[in-house]
Amino acid sequence: MPPAALPNVLDMALTNQARRQVEQKASAVLSAEFPHLRPAYRQIFVALLATTAEGWRLFLREDSGRAGADAFLVGPNGVSAIVVSEAPPDETTAQALLRHAEARCAGIHGPHGQVLARSAVNLVLIRPGGNSAPVSNDGLFRSLTAENLPKLFQRDAVHLNRRQVDSIAEQAAKRLAGYAELRVRPPERTPEQVGLLDVADLEEDHLAAAQESSFESWMTFLHPHQQAVVTRNYNGPARISGPAGTGKTVVALHRLRYLARRSTGPLLFTTFVRSLPLVHRTTFRRLAPELADRVEFTHLHAWVRGFLERRGTGVNVDRGQVDTAFSKAWQAHRASLESVEPIAVYWQNEIDRVIKGKGLTTFDDYVKASRTGRGIGLTAGQKKLVWRLYETYQRNLAEKRLHDYNDIIDLALAELRREPLSEPYSAVVVDEVQDITLNGLRMLSTLAGDNLLLVGDGQQQVYPGGWRLSDAGIPIQGRGEVLRVNYRNRAEVLSFAQRFDAKNRVDDLDGAAGVALRDVESANPGGTTRSWRGSEKELAEALTDAIRELPVPVGNAALIVFQHNELKQCKAVLNKAKIPYQDLEFYDGEPNGKLKVGTVHRAKGVDFQAVLAVHFAQSAVDNDEDLQGRQHLVAATRARDHLWWGVVEAQTSGGVRP
Ligand SMILES: Nc1ncnc2c1ncn2[C@@H]1O[C@H](COP(=O)(O)OP(=O)(O)OP(=O)(O)O)[C@@H](O)[C@H]1O
Numbered sequence: 001m002p003p004a005a006l007p008n009v010l011d012m013a014l015t016n017q018a019r020r021q022v023e024q025k026a027s028a029v030l031s032a033e034f035p036h037l038r039p040a041y042r043q044i045f046v047a048l049l050a051t052t053a054e055g056w057r058l059f060l061r062e063d064s065g066r067a068g069a070d071a072f073l074v075g076p077n078g079v080s081a082i083v084v085s086e087a088p089p090d091e092t093t094a095q096a097l098l099r100h101a102e103a104r105c106a107g108i109h110g111p112h113g114q115v116l117a118r119s120a121v122n123l124v125l126i127r128p129g130g131n132s133a134p135v136s137n138d139g140l141f142r143s144l145t146a147e148n149l150p151k152l153f154q155r156d157a158v159h160l161n162r163r164q165v166d167s168i169a170e171q172a173a174k175r176l177a178g179y180a181e182l183r184v185r186p187p188e189r190t191p192e193q194v195g196l197l198d199v200a201d202l203e204e205d206h207l208a209a210a211q212e213s214s215f216e217s218w219m220t221f222l223h224p225h226q227q228a229v230v231t232r233n234y235n236g237p238a239r240i241s242g243p244a245g246t247g248k249t250v251v252a253l254h255r256l257r258y259l260a261r262r263s264t265g266p267l268l269f270t271t272f273v274r275s276l277p278l279v280h281r282t283t284f285r286r287l288a289p290e291l292a293d294r295v296e297f298t299h300l301h302a303w304v305r306g307f308l309e310r311r312g313t314g315v316n317v318d319r320g321q322v323d324t325a326f327s328k329a330w331q332a333h334r335a336s337l338e339s340v341e342p343i344a345v346y347w348q349n350e351i352d353r354v355i356k357g358k359g360l361t362t363f364d365d366y367v368k369a370s371r372t373g374r375g376i377g378l379t380a381g382q383k384k385l386v387w388r389l390y391e392t393y394q395r396n397l398a399e400k401r402l403h404d405y406n407d408i409i410d411l412a413l414a415e416l417r418r419e420p421l422s423e424p425y426s427a428v429v430v431d432e433v434q435d436i437t438l439n440g441l442r443m444l445s446t447l448a449g450d451n452l453l454l455v456g457d458g459q460q461q462v463y464p465g466g467w468r469l470s471d472a473g474i475p476i477q478g479r480g481e482v483l484r485v486n487y488r489n490r491a492e493v494l495s496f497a498q499r500f501d502a503k504n505r506v507d508d509l510d511g512a513a514g515v516a517l518r519d520v521e522s523a524n525p526g527g528t529t530r531s532w533r534g535s536e537k538e539l540a541e542a543l544t545d546a547i548r549e550l551p552v553p554v555g556n557a558a559l560i561v562f563q564h565n566e567l568k569q570c571k572a573v574l575n576k577a578k579i580p581y582q583d584l585e586f587y588d589g590e591p592n593g594k595l596k597v598g599t600v601h602r603a604k605g606v607d608f609q610a611v612l613a614v615h616f617a618q619s620a621v622d623n624d625e626d627l628q629g630r631q632h633l634v635a636a637t638r639a640r641d642h643l644w645w646g647v648v649e650a651q652t653s654g655g656v657r658p
Pocket of ligand 1: 114216217218221222223226242243244245246247248249250251457460486487488604605606607637
């Protein structure tokens, strides 16, 4: 049992002097309780025990047989099973230690019916001698020395609050027979000290308060259904789907850690969205620092380019020149297609997502091909005109020896079929799979085989096109999971986002009925939303006010628009108002105090405490209302606590309406 009323020291970092006092106490407690502990080990356990003065909980067991000692440390950074030993354990021992740690923590409950995830237990090896040479079973253990021990307490990995730490520790105490719980109290502050908090203390307090949020607790706790998906044995390619915010990516990241511990090969996390892998890499490193080198986070085209380079296949991808090749083709065929649809990008998408994206190489195939989600139906005669546009575009690319993204996917697919990877991936996770082209899927399936895990939500497709997983020859039967509890959006935000729910049936990515956002259960009450409507002239003031009045730090908020040209307009407003911002394109998930800004395409898959979305009512999104609805749904569901939704009317439409 913990001593009755420990102060809430998690919110109150110790001063240096207090820390020294705590370490002295810790040393005395260890001498009394574990008199035979070797001095080199004692030094480490003093450091671990000192954290209990700040609310961490330590359970210790001496193992004289193995010349080591082990402990469980529960703190704001989660649960760590710690082995202190000079010699790294061999693979078999390491696996046994991992099972031991997982078994001891099995069945620990979290808030709202969640469970402590098996994949959440951190296994840490601490070597007293200062030997920091990599251990052979890297990836099972996080390996530290006495010198770099403070890494274990790093603030950026904080995700549990005091109540959660205590609740885990109380439950762990019952499961840890043979371990002694050791604690030291923090020194009392004198009345003078209480008034003399230095700046560092205040910063620490601020940080701790911000981290009181329960949102990050997914690093330790999963819903039992999420947990089951993390550990299930699939024997074939699998798919996780479910509406926005249901924890699909969270499950995928835990599963990567779980699978990495049970395999030896490299692992890959990829997606079509360029900026996303960086953000998830940052998150994953907090979850599983020991696996930083084994799991590769790369967006699909970067992976393909790297792969082709390694195979000696040169490609020439220049986005600007590729666009010019299309523009020239469009100029040549504009007259014949304009009456069907005047927006050039519609036809560029037709080539990218339908003709080339699906790997159609003959006009006959194109005539027969389904164009689900393309908005406009085309007759065979109109398709003939599109095919001519496509042929001219292809000629323009060939003349300049250019490759577009579809070309390099095709090259990679051919190359993988010719010669598979010499060291196959133990797991390939594909996030936001709904936006990958059909040929991209074929390539990933060839790359990963049975080790493929596809994660996505048909309702959040922001690029037009349409396929079923079966079209790519990926058999999912019996290996499709659907998550249904929304953990991200507070109830108010969720209910606002649900207005963009699909009128049509939602697809589960494989042709069957999926779950729509309106069907999810909401896990977090509260939240705020604000709507604004006005003219383009009035936008600057309204947006600046909305940013100044944000109920969250501006660095935790994002401004999302739907078209590139609108981005420029909004950035001009920010520049004028001197509001520092960062392009979402370059956001890697590290906190930086700046407002994040980007189009919805760059905001996919991530979340922010607050979102400001600006919709220019006049803009057309590829002439497709459904697509626009899906993009709005994605933008609105990026917000956790607060959503500001601005609509800019046509310039002639006059004043602000409430
Ligand atoms: N088990 C959990 N406990 C607490 N919070 C959770 C849990 N699972 C997910 N969350 C919260 O929900 C957020 C959304 O999770 P995640 O990004 O995995 O959802 P998603 O289904 O991939 O969403 P989207 O499809 O909208 O990108 C996380 O950032 C986290 O804050």
